[in-house]
Amino acid sequence: KAGVTQTPRYLIKTRGQQVTLSCSPISGHRSVSWYQQTPGQGLQFLFEYFSETQRNKGNFPGRFSGRQFSNSRSEMNVSTLELGDSALYLCASSQTGGGNQPQHFGDGTRLSIL
Amino acid sequence: GQNIDQPTEMTATEGAIVQINCTYQTSGFNGLFWYQQHAGEAPTFLSYNVLDGLEEKGRFSSFLSRSKGYSYLLLKELQMKDSASYLCAVTTGGFKTIFGAGTRLFVKA
Numbered sequence: 001k002a003g004v005t006q007t008p009r010y011l012i013k014t015r016g017q018q019v020t021l022s023c024s025p026i027s028g029h030r031s032v033s034w035y036q037q038t039p040g041q042g043l044q045f046l047f048e049y050f051s052e053t054q055r056n057k058g059n060f061p062g063r064f065s066g067r068q069f070s071n072s073r074s075e076m077n078v079s080t081l082e083l084g085d086s087a088l089y090l091c092a093s094s095q096t097g098g099g100n101q102p103q104h105f106g107d108g109t110r111l112s113i114l
Numbered sequence: 115g116q117n118i119d120q121p122t123e124m125t126a127t128e129g130a131i132v133q134i135n136c137t138y139q140t141s142g143f144n145g146l147f148w149y150q151q152h153a154g155e156a157p158t159f160l161s162y163n164v165l166d167g168l169e170e171k172g173r174f175s176s177f178l179s180r181s182k183g184y185s186y187l188l189l190k191e192l193q194m195k196d197s198a199s200y201l202c203a204v205t206t207g208g209f210k211t212i213f214g215a216g217t218r219l220f221v222k223a
Contacts, residue, residue: 004156033211042215043157043201055209090156099144099205102159 002027004106006091012112018079021109023091025072031097032074034066037088049074050097086113116140118214120202125220130192134217136185136202144205148176148187151199151216161187197221
């Protein structure tokens, strides 16, 4: 069974640009969550999607957005990039997002802003 | 607010036992997870606690006290490959998981 796949693995952008990251969950998993990971801050919750609906979001500015498609694949978009957006962006999936279900993580997309 | 605290770094010796503590203050509680993350890799699931007490899984055990907002991860018979970050996470309901900043464990020979 294939794991969670994130593309691209690495990305370099400049300030002011926008970026789209992609996540394909494990087959059969319908819940997808996104996290930002930076040294010292740990994983910060961005948002969670299920059946194409955002069910919760973290405390990030509106420049961070996401969506989920009917096949459960998800994308997140960051517009007007800032230096502070440099981070590892992780996607995680679970069957339904229930609080008793462990999350399965992708290898992440490392975003560097110049 | 929502907060999860765990030590930043710990060092232990191969073959020894180490306990990584986690305290949490969250607006809801559905369960507590521990994940392991090796440098440059994705976090992987280690354990889950929802009721008070100890859950044992091989060399790894995890304990939870909901009344104290406290958990620990116990690693026995430490091996060099256990050098990694250990993340404490609480599912709060509303399909949201709060993570601690992680504890970097160094295992020395």
